[in-house]
Amino acid sequence: MKIIIIDDEPLARSIIKEYLQYQPELEIVAECNDGFEGVKAIQQFQPDLIFLDIQMPKINGFEMLELIEEPPAVIFTTAFDEYAMKAFESHAVDYLLKPFSRDRFDKAISKWSQAGKTISSKERLAPLLESVSNSPTEQHRVVVKLSGKIRIIPVEDIHYLEAADDYVKIHTKEGAFLKNKTMGHFENVLNKNQFVRTHRSYLVNITEITRIDPYEKDNHLAILKTGTRVPVSKTGYVKLKSVLGL
């Protein structure tokens, strides 16, 4: 069984290493300082289980998980994060509160080895990640991966979002990025006074709109600063008008 430890504090990693000494069938294949290293190591080693800290540099543990297509089983480790702890409780995901004892650690391991395989980790984590992406820290940025490189996009830099099959295409001044989420998710998470669902497949940052032109029957087109024309449906137009105070 392959294990990866992801934590930005070396001593926090060393405690997990120490406790794992008593589990000879579990082998540590990598130790990571941050989420970037974590994503790489998970792709490279395809571990069976990861220990994941929440508060880490640049991207936190949850944001890291969002970047992984088929996440391995996860045991979260955190010192104090009320928001995350609530999310863990309500989604029955195992987590260790630092500092944790060897007993508690062993319990988490045995729980994982008994029940961990019945449902895929992806299914288990999806509701958790959905709920924590509403947390105050994640609301103002979106983490995406583009050809292996991880980008952190501030929400203000988003011009508009476009539905693209199972993905959402995030259009920014530096180009478009795909994120494995639904339009409904972004509509919920993003500030409703800034991002308006003008169309079933479009969510627009209103600060980017320069004018709104009529277009066929009841439809309109929102013209952005960049010149892009974004479709506005009949109901979308009503929403847009109310947010713009027209």
Next chain:
Amino acid sequence: MIDSVVTNGLLMGACAIISNILRYYLPYSDRFFYVLILSLIFSLLVNALSKFILNLSMTDPAYSNYIPFLANAYLIRLGFAFLMIGCMAAICVLWYTQEEEQEYRIRKTDAEKLSRDAELYKLRQQLQPHFLFNSLNSISALIITDPAQARNMIHQLSDFLRTTLRKEEEQWVKMEEELQSLELYLEIEKVRFGHRLSTSIIKDEESLQMLIPPMILQPVVENAIKFGLYDTTDAVTIYVSVLTESDSLKVIVKNPYDPETASPRHGTGFGLNSVKRRLYLLFARTDLVETSAIDKVFTTIINIPKHENYHH
């Protein structure tokens, strides 16, 4: 028949009016006289009105005996009306006072809860659970790998907690003490983050003896560490300099940050806001905290005006 309808109707009307008046206006002092006079006026009014209406309606000769009877009973009727209205008013006063008191009690418990929550929040801020539990976790790791260092860290942590708890009681603290507690904090953070964190503290001799408000220096450095360590993945150096100027004490804190990440744009963090607020409350000035972000370095400058309290 007409008499009872008119008189009782008027009485009921008067009671309704008086209860409404009392609902919207109830003086705090001289309540008794206010209610007494109000009842008297209303009973006089009721009687005058009823007499007037009855005189008008009883033009039929069949009532010719009744009118003088009415005139004779005037005083008794007045007394009765006064009693009725007075009772009604008293009940209203009691009722409304109780309602008011209940409202006041609810408001009071709400206010108490709010201040309790604020107190708890402050305490939590001071204790910094995230810092505390992570430090304890580091100690737990060191106990096996480096017991001497573990013990050392326990001492540092206890000293730091002690100074944090003491801060509450004192109005102003010596810069020297503030810096000592800051160094303790930084030493603990260095153990936690290993080689990633280094610090440089520059101070002039004169500044050490000066008094500054507590909880000013610490939050600024915590903020710098938070942004420095969580906004980049590289090694981080935090620079702190304390300088005396002719009319103020200047604290400059520098930390690296990544302009491409969103965090710095979203305000300068809760810590800095609370520092701004504290300085505003103390000096009534909003220009004492300056921040700038140039070349991936975030700089916070705190100006603490010289104060007669500076030198004991």
